[in-house]
Amino acid sequence: MEQVKLSQSLEDYLEMVHMLRLANGIARVRDIAAALKVKMPSVAKAVIELKKLGLVTQEPYSGIELTSEGALVASQILNRHILLKSFLIKLGVSEAIADKDACCMEHILSAETLEKIEEFVNTPSEPSKKSKAAKSTKK
Secondary structure, three states, X not given: OOOOOOOHHHHHHHHHHHHHHHXXXXXXXXXXXXXXXXXXXXXXXXXXXXXXXXXXXXXXXXXXXXXXXXXXXHHHHHHHHXXXXXXXXXXXXXXXXXXXXXXXXXXXXXXHHHHHHHHHHHOOOOOOHHHHHHHHHHO
C-alpha cells in the first residue's frame, strides 16, 4: 500500500495520538488539544481527516485508536523526531531547543538527508585530537 502524504499539521496530530497512547494508553481529543495548544474543534476536524485516510478510528465519546497503517506512519514520524532531536543535541543544542527545532525539521527534510543524519548520529564519535594527544603523552 502506498503511504499517503500528510500535511505538517496532520503529521503533528497523528504523532500526538501515538505519543499519548504510548504514555497514557489512550488519546482523547481534549488531551491532544492541550498538548498541541489548539482548540478541541481543530482536533476534531483533524481526526475526521485522519479517519478518511484510514489512519485512525474513533467510536463516539471514546479515545482515538490508530489503525495498523496509522501506527506505522505515526511511529515513523515519532522516530524521525527522535532522530533529529538526538542529532541536534549531539551538535550541542539544548534539549528544549532541540525538541522544538526537530518538530519543525521533521516535516521538511528529504529521506536522503534523514538517512545521512541517522548515519551521523549512530556513528561513534572519535575522541578529540586533544584527548588523543593527552593519551599519547601519558604512555
